[in-house]
Amino acid sequence: MLEIKNLSARSEDTEILKGINLSVKAGEVHAIMGPNGSGKSTLAHVLAGREDYEVTSGEVTYEGQDLLAMEIEERAAEGVFLAYQYPVEIPGVSNKYFLKAAINSIRKYQKQPLIKTSEFLDLLKSNLAKLGMDKEMMERSVNEGFSGGEKKRNEILQMAMLQPKLALLDETDSGLDIDALKIVAEGVNALRSPERAIVVVTHYQRLLDYIVPDFVHVLSGGKIVRSGDRTLALELESQGYAFLEAETASA
Amino acid sequence: MIVTETTSFQEHFERIGQTESAGWPDWVTELQAAGQRRFSQVGFPTTKAEDWRFTNVSAIAKHSFAIATAAGDARLATELAGQATLDDQAVRLVFVNGQFAADLSDTATLPVGLTVRNLANDLDADDSIATGRLGRQAAVERSPFTALNTALFRDGVVVQVADGATIEPLVQLIFVTTGGETAVASSARNLVALGRESRLRLVETHVGAPGETYLANHVTEIELGDNAVLDHHKLQGDSIAAFHIASTHVSQAASSVYRNHYFAFGASLSRNEILCYHGGEDVETVLNGLYLVSGTQLADCRTRIDHAMPNCRSYEMYKGILDNQARGVFNGKIHVHPDAQKTDAKQSNQALLLSDDAVIDTKPELEIYADDVRCTHGATVGELDDRALFYLRSRGIPESLARKILIFAFANDVVQGVKVAPLKKHLESILLADHGLPNV
Known part of the structure; x- marks a missing residue:
């Protein structure tokens, strides 16, 4: 589904990604872990199309297409979804309108009939219930005045409504208490299917107790320095990231 | 023949001289004469004056206007007033070319504590509300347009709320301007007085015949008693070829709340000035505004808050969206007097420029003469x-x-x-x- 080859990117004069190689197949869940500043979030944002980063080399193929050549909205319409670490507040636009605009924009792109209002409302209602969210929140402006936890749930709600093929979760666990974390993880797990792939970017392995990954990669200094199965996450949990630096330095 | 407007208004003043009298008390005649003298002296402002640097009114000065006395196109005025009507339950007063139109108004059932009159009637009444109040805040020296309004007004609205009264229905004032074939100058003079502990929600709507050029030049004076709360809304939807100049002067007694929401969509040139004076402690002033202009429209929004007493608050947010070659001017003055300790003043002005040719001139002015205050202002212009x-x-x-x-x-x-x-x-x-x- 996703093939990243030798991807390098920079922000202004700083090289952040220095030759990333990663292959994600449908049905898989990958976790990308690493210390602060290792480039985890940058990778997720580059895949979503953020223009603050300049791709200096490498290629990314998504479902056989050149992902880096696609517009931001095209990537989303083709099924790429980024759940943000810091969701943006948009005063003056209701959540409900935003969600419907997103769903129908994607349907238009895919040349599918637009969603009926009643169908939209039913879908919204059931997803809100699953995530333990108040429906009154949908009348409020996008993320405005939401707590950190509410913002994260709102990201997962959007994901549930849009049903992406490739979900990128950027530090979705930060700022969540354990109950909220479980609810969010359930929301993510509900999306697991043989047709979909999920990439979880996280600093701590805590989230991976609930969203169990098939593969774990450790990113450090803009490169993937180790890959393994979920035991690698547990190893990191017990040893911390310090040993990596030693490895990277000696490499 | 090209007549400059100063001459034209001047000619009008000379023609009426001392002979035309509305039959009003001497103090009104004197007030109007003072306005006339002042305007004759200073004329229309030019961009050399600091307050008018970004707002060129030469188009008004060059234009000829008939002094509006009678209703223009009655059918059109009725239609426009109908379209502007917000709520059937509201107390509604309609003014056509600055003069009260009783047949278009609805003041049949007034709640206890609310008095509404047109100024011409009030000045004739034994219990005149305007007497002793009119002209108290809006000094003719403030602006040439205030002087002109003072010289020319023949009517306007007078609203009074009794002590302790909470007025449930909305009070809507609709100002329609239409001169038909003639460009008219309309000058309404308004007075709103809220007694202590009273509450009122007021909506001012300004509309005009589409495409007509006219000058709407209004002055409103507002007095709020202790603990009074006034929610004042103004919609300026004048003709796209019109000139709209207005000033609203607000005097607030202790613990009163004045909230003004201003929305400007119309007029080729508009200038809306709000001046609030805190005359007691624990006063709150909220000024919010939105102007949407395109083409070659100019919207000038000015506010001045005089924090003259301690422990008062003011919150101000103005937003503008400018397209094409439209221009916006924002001037927000906050004057914190030496005694006004613990003042909390926030001001923000944001403008969104949708075209490369749109221009905004924004100028926050904070003058602070007290040391224990919190004043913030921010202006963002951008995309x-x-x-x-x-x-x-x-x-x-x-x-x-x-x-x-x-x-x-x-x-x-x-x-x-x-x-x-x-x-x-x-x-x-x-x-x-x-x-x-x-x-x-």
């Missing part, structure tokens, strides 16, 4: 927020729609601050027509 744009697009929303959504959101933020339901609905419909959210 849409890139982060928000990315967020919307990353959910599949095409860039063009994402832009429309963010423009709407920017303006809607101010509209959502309005708590009067029919007005909010009306504003939303205007917003949707011009900068609307497509049905999705």
Whole structure:
């Protein structure tokens, strides 16, 4: 589904990604872990199309297409979804309108009939219930005045409504208490299917107790320095990231 | 023959001389004469004057206006007043060319504690409300347009709320200007007085015959007693070829709350000035505004808050959306007097420029003479927020729609601050027509 080859990117004069190689197949869940500043979030944002980063080399193929050549909205319409670490507040636009605009924009792109209002409302209602969210929140402006936890749930709600093929979760666990974390993880797990792939970017392995990954990669200094199965996450949990630096330095 | 407007108003003044009298008390005649003298002396301002640097009124000065006395096109005026009517339950006073139109108004059932009159009647009444109040705040020296209004007014509205009264129905004032074939100058003079512990919700709507050139030059004086709360809304939807000049002078006694929501959509040139004076402690002033201009429109928004007493608050937010070659001017003055300790003043002005040719001149002015105060101001001029744009697009929303959504959101933020339901609905419909959210 996703093939990243030798991807390098920079922000202004700083090289952040220095030759990333990663292959994600449908049905898989990958976790990308690493210390602060290792480039985890940058990778997720580059895949979503953020223009603050300049791709200096490498290629990314998504479902056989050149992902880096696609517009931001095209990537989303083709099924790429980024759940943000810091969701943006948009005063003056209701959540409900935003969600419907997103769903129908994607349907238009895919040349599918637009969603009926009643169908939209039913879908919204059931997803809100699953995530333990108040429906009154949908009348409020996008993320405005939401707590950190509410913002994260709102990201997962959007994901549930849009049903992406490739979900990128950027530090979705930060700022969540354990109950909220479980609810969010359930929301993510509900999306697991043989047709979909999920990439979880996280600093701590805590989230991976609930969203169990098939593969774990450790990113450090803009490169993937180790890959393994979920035991690698547990190893990191017990040893911390310090040993990596030693490895990277000696490499 | 080209007559400059100073001459034309001057000619009018000479013609009426001392002979025309509205039969009003001497103090009114004297007040009007003072206005006339002042205007004759100073004439229309030029851009050399600091207060008028960005607002060139030479188009007004060069134009000839008939002094509006009678209603213009009665059928059109009726239609316009009908369209502007927000709420059937509201107490409604309609003024056509600055003169009260009783047949278009609805003052049949007034709640206890509310008095509404037209100024001409009030000045004749034994219990005149305007007497001792009119002209107290709006000094003729303040502005040439205040002087001109003072010289020319023949009518306006007088609203009084008794001590302790909470007025449930909305009071809507509709100012219609239409001269038909003639360009008219309309000068309404208004007075609003709220007694202690009273509450009122007021909506001022300004409309005019589409495409007509006219001068609407209004002055409003407002007095709030202790603990009084006034929610004042103004919609300026004048003809796109019209000139709209207005000043609202507010005097606030202790613990009173004045909230002003200003929405400017119309006029080729508009200038709206709000001046608030805190005459007691624990006063709150909230000034919110939204101007949407395009073509070659100019919208000038000015506010002045005099924090003259301790422990008072003022919160101000003005937003503008400017397209094509439109121009905006924002001048927000906050004057904190030496005694006004613990003042809390916040001011923000944000402008969204949708075209490279649109211009905004923004000037916050903070003069602070007390040491224990919190004053903040911010002005942002720019384009849409890139982060928000990315967020919307990353959910599949095409860039063009994402832009429309963010423009709407920017303006809607101010509209959502309005708590009067029919007005909010009306504003939303205007917003949707011009900068609307497509049905999705």
